[in-house]
Amino acid sequence: MARPKVILFDVNETLLDLTPVKESVGKALGGRPELAPLWFTTLLQYSLVATVADHYLDFGEIGAACLRMVARNHGVGLSEKEAQEAVAPMRSLPPHPDVIPTLGRLRDADCRLFTLTNSSKAAVADQMKHAGLTEFFEALLSVEDVGKYKPHADVYRWAAGRAGADVSECLLVAAHGWDVAGAAWAGMKTAFVARPGQQLFPPGPAIDITVPSLAELPGELDRL
Template sequence: MKPPKVLFFDVNESLLDLGNMKNSIGKALGGREDLLPLWFITMLQYSLVSTASRQYVDFGTIGAATLRMVAANHGIQLSEEDAKVALTPLRSLPTHPEVKAALKNIRNAGYKMVSLTNSSNKGVEMQFRNAGLTNFFDERLSIEDLGKYKPDRDVYNWAARKIGVQPNECIMIAAHGWDIAGAMWAGWRGAFIARPGQQLYPLAPPPEIIEPDLLKISEKLIALKN
């Protein structure tokens, strides 16, 4: 099997650990730290509602709005300003423990590395700077420039054109089954980071690489180069 020409990386949860947001989200939701996954799923749901309706707003704005929705559904009063404050840690998330070593190995193998995220350009710039990831990547792509969220097929087509490669020369590396599904339906290849609580979509084509962390995925990618 040929190695892909370009590796595209999802950012939130794939590279960066959302676990550190449990405290701020839990505080906003009256101590309900267990509602963090529900909020993140709701944020993704309404990013797709925005895309389907052709009504783009940035990810942070959707995040604050959906946090207020989750709060309301659980009888919790949450102002717009307090919701925005609760999302502040999203800009300074740490990486998962193995990520930097894995990215270093992949870069040393000579791969072109591009991030492709639903976060805004400013948002991902701050995330990468705070997490120490900036120098690992050749380019950063945000769906903000297109005005549609992953996993809309147009996002993957746009990203491939932007980098100047064919869809089958791209591989999406992500910890989200919906992201892998969207990429593969757009003709890309896929590598799934099977982090705890994440599952592939059973109705989508299976990706060629499935591993529990990015370090093990890096080993598979490097092997394709040899």
């Protein structure tokens, strides 16, 4: 595999620690933090429903709506305002400890770095500013400009074009099996960060790089 010209990073869970929003969601669900993964899975499901139906909705809006759905299924009543407040920490998540040192190493090696996130443009700007990551990225790319959610192939191809590169010259870095699978099927190189609880999709395409933490990524690129 040739060294990629562009590196695109997923944001939620890959760069940012979702613990604060999982805690707030668990509290909103009647003090049941074990339901937070179900909420996030439902959020991803309905983002894909919106994509397949060709009806784009804001990621935060879907997140609040899905929280109310999960709450109802478990006997918890949540108003729209309460649901919005519960998911609000998504905009102020901390970076994982391995993120800033790794992005610094990649920037010092003259890598071109971009985000590629399902968060809205306003949300990813807030996220990167709060986490102190804005300076590392050439641009903050959001699916909002495409009107489709990852892992739709159009998203990855659009991102490559936005970076002025062929899709085959880009590397997508993510902690989600569905994200790296989508990128690989679209023609990108891929790197899977095996955050706790995350797995690759067994029938999916071959992934180029798998690392236990982001800190190992620069070394893997140096060996290309």
